[in-house]
Amino acid sequence: MEFRYFDIPGVVEVLPRVFGDVRGAFFESFSEQRMREAGIVGEWVQDNQSRSDRGVVRGLHFQKPPHAQAKLVRVAAGRALDVIVDIRRDSPTYGQHVAVELDATRYNMLYVPVGFAHGFAALEDNTLFLYKCTNYYAPQAEGGLLWNDPALGIQWGVENATISAKDQVLPLLADLDSPF
Numbered sequence: 001m002e003f004r005y006f007d008i009p010g011v012v013e014v015l016p017r018v019f020g021d022v023r024g025a026f027f028e029s030f031s032e033q034r035m036r037e038a039g040i041v042g043e044w045v046q047d048n049q050s051r052s053d054r055g056v057v058r059g060l061h062f063q064k065p066p067h068a069q070a071k072l073v074r075v076a077a078g079r080a081l082d083v084i085v086d087i088r089r090d091s092p093t094y095g096q097h098v099a100v101e102l103d104a105t106r107y108n109m110l111y112v113p114v115g116f117a118h119g120f121a122a123l124e125d126n127t128l129f130l131y132k133c134t135n136y137y138a139p140q141a142e143g144g145l146l147w148n149d150p151a152l153g154i155q156w157g158v159e160n161a162t163i164s165a166k167d168q169v170l171p172l173l174a175d176l177d178s179p180f
């Protein structure tokens, strides 16, 4: 298991060791000790899975404290462009983002710390998106950012994106009163 770090502190990509043989492949999708040593911390209490077709964009989402969530995200089928935006008020990288392609054939994962808005674009039909969360779903604590806010400068890599009604009315970064 290897780890890649970014210019935005706290963000970690996990590159698992994959054991391939005639039957297929095996990898460890979670290792509390190794991941904690790499800076992936949290008490994981909920796992989620969604299925999206190509062109679906979900996000950008967060939950406000005390329901804030760190997430460990990956795809089990297909590919997704995963995007996280730093919304920690005192962060020197506030408003900046990291984008990582998650690929089911590479088994890579991304750690999303508390204080980031998170979203992804499905790059293939039937993309299965799996993630662990450090807090339970709390709909009353949901917050978000508009996925295509020009101020964010995110290249999603999809045309004619499919977006939920809820996500179409999320605020711009300039109007965000960040709770972090």
Ligand SMILES: Cc1cn([C@H]2C[C@H](O)[C@@H](COP(=O)(O)OP(=O)(O)O[C@H]3O[C@@H](C)C(=O)[C@@H](O)[C@H]3O)O2)c(=O)[nH]c1=O
Binding pocket: 048, 050, 058, 059, 060, 061, 062, 118, 119, 120, 136, 137, 164, 166
């Ligand atoms: C996120 C979530 C949704 N739901 C329900 C609420 C709703 O009826 C249905 C679909 O919810 P949403 O439209 O919010 O699903 P979705 O847009 O996939 O929301 C997710 O997006 C990604 C980018 C994230 O980062 C996640 O934390 C989460 O916000 O599922 C739960 O029951 N538990 C959950 O944890």
